[in-house]
Amino acid sequence: MSKRRVAVTGGFGFLGWHTACRLRALHDMQPVRLGREAFADPARLASALEGVDAVLHIAGVNRAATVKEVEQGNIAIAGALAQALNAIGQPVDVVYANSVQAEVDNPYGRGKARAGEILGEVVRAAGGRFADLLLPNLFGEHGRPAYNSFVATFADDVISGRTPTVTNDRKIRLLHAQDAARALIGALGFDGRQVVEADSIGIGEVLTCFEEFHELYAQRGEVPDISTAMRRNLFNTYRAAAFPTMWPISPSVHSDNRGRLFETVRVHGGTGMAFMSTTLPGEKRGEHYHLHKVERFFVVRGEAEIELRRLFHDEVVRFRLSGDQPSFVDMPTLWVHNIRNVGDSELVTMFWADKLLDVTSPDQYPATVHQETTA
Incomplete structure (x- = not known):
C-alpha cells in the first residue's frame, strides 16, 4: 500500500484500535483516530479530515437502550461523516466496516445497510472510491465483555470463575480483529462490495477452548495446543483478558x-x-x-x-x-x-x-x- 494519510473513525474502539496498531506495525502509519468527540461537532470532524485522502469507517453502534437507537445511531454516524466529507470538497476513498447483518432485516442490519448507502452516494459523487466490506462476528484482544462479542464475555467469565451457559449452540463464522483490520486496509482503493470470509467454529467449542486454556495456563503456566490460527487467536484473546493479574508465575523449584x-x-x-x-x-x-x-x-x-x-x-x-x-x-x-x-x-x-x-x-x-x- 502506497503512503497515504488515513483516518480511522471509531479509532479508540475495539476494531479501530486493532486497525491503528496494524497500520503502525506493517505500514509505518500514524492514522488520524476519530472518536465520539469528533462526531459531536461537525466543524471539528471536517477539520480533522482536512488533508486525509482515505477513511476507514469503523465507528458504529452495537448496543443501545433500544433497538431503534441502534438502527438510527449507525445512520446518524454515517450522515455526520458524509456531511464532513462534503464540507472538505475533495475526493476521499472510504472503506466501510459493514456487517454481514446488513443483508438481514433487523434493526442493526437495516442501520448498517442504510449507513452504507448514505456514504457510498456521497463518496462516489465527489470522485472517491467506496469499498463496502461485510464483516462477520469479530473477536480478539481487549474486546469488551457483554458488548463487542460473546467471545470476550466467555473469556471474562472463565477467568473470573463463572460458568457461562450455551443455550443455542451452533457454528458461526468468527474473524479475528487483526484479520478484519488486514481486510479493511487491503481494500483501500477498491470500489464495490466484498464479503470477508472467516472460519466457522461452534459457540460451545469456544467456551471449551477457554476452559482448557484456563486449566493449563492460569493454574500451571502451561501453553495449550495453539497449532491452528483459530486456537492461537483465541488463546491471545484469553491472555489479554487475564493480563496483568495472573503474573508473574513462579514454578515449583x-x-x-x-x-x-x-x-x-x-x-x-x-x-x-x-x-x-x-x-x-x-x-x-x-x-x-x-x-x-x-x-x-x-x-x-x-x-x-x-x-x-x-x-x-x-x-x-x-x-x-x-x-x-x-x-x-x-x-x-x-x-x-x-x-x-x-x-x-x-x-x-x-x-x-x-x-x-x-x-x-x-x-x-x-x-x-x-x-x-x-x-
Whole structure:
C-alpha cells in the first residue's frame, strides 16, 4: 500500500484500535483516530479530515437502550461523516466496516445497510472510491465483555470463575480483529462490495477452548495446543483478558545437593523455540511488540524489571523478577515490552516463543515503552 494519510473513525474502539496498531506495525502509519468527540461537532470532524485522502469507517453502534437507537445511531454516524466529507470538497476513498447483518432485516442490519448507502452516494459523487466490506462476528484482544462479542464475555467469565451457559449452540463464522483490520486496509482503493470470509467454529467449542486454556495456563503456566490460527487467536484473546493479574508465575523449584531444577515451558502441541541471554547491569533488551507471537520471559538469575505498555495507551505495567525465586511473565500481543537488569550482577534470562524465527517475517515491530505513540 502506497503512503497515504488515513483516518480511522471509531479509532479508540475495539476494531479501530486493532486497525491503528496494524497500520503502525506493517505500514509505518500514524492514522488520524476519530472518536465520539469528533462526531459531536461537525466543524471539528471536517477539520480533522482536512488533508486525509482515505477513511476507514469503523465507528458504529452495537448496543443501545433500544433497538431503534441502534438502527438510527449507525445512520446518524454515517450522515455526520458524509456531511464532513462534503464540507472538505475533495475526493476521499472510504472503506466501510459493514456487517454481514446488513443483508438481514433487523434493526442493526437495516442501520448498517442504510449507513452504507448514505456514504457510498456521497463518496462516489465527489470522485472517491467506496469499498463496502461485510464483516462477520469479530473477536480478539481487549474486546469488551457483554458488548463487542460473546467471545470476550466467555473469556471474562472463565477467568473470573463463572460458568457461562450455551443455550443455542451452533457454528458461526468468527474473524479475528487483526484479520478484519488486514481486510479493511487491503481494500483501500477498491470500489464495490466484498464479503470477508472467516472460519466457522461452534459457540460451545469456544467456551471449551477457554476452559482448557484456563486449566493449563492460569493454574500451571502451561501453553495449550495453539497449532491452528483459530486456537492461537483465541488463546491471545484469553491472555489479554487475564493480563496483568495472573503474573508473574513462579514454578515449583526442586533443590538438592547438586543445585536447583524447575520447568520453564511446557507446551501442548505446536512448534516453539527457546533461547538464553545474559544482560549486564543497567542494560535493557526488547523495546518491541508482536501482532500474534506468544513470548515468555523467564528470569533464571539476577534481578530484572519488565515493563509493558499497550499500544496507543499511556499506562506502563511493571513486574520485578528475581532469580532467587525463578519466575516468568508472558508478553501479551500488541503490548510494547522490555526487560532491564536492575541488579548489580549479570542477568540471565530464558526466552521462549511459540513459532520458529522467520527472519523474513519475524512478527517483531520496534517501539519504546516510554514513547507516547498516539496521533
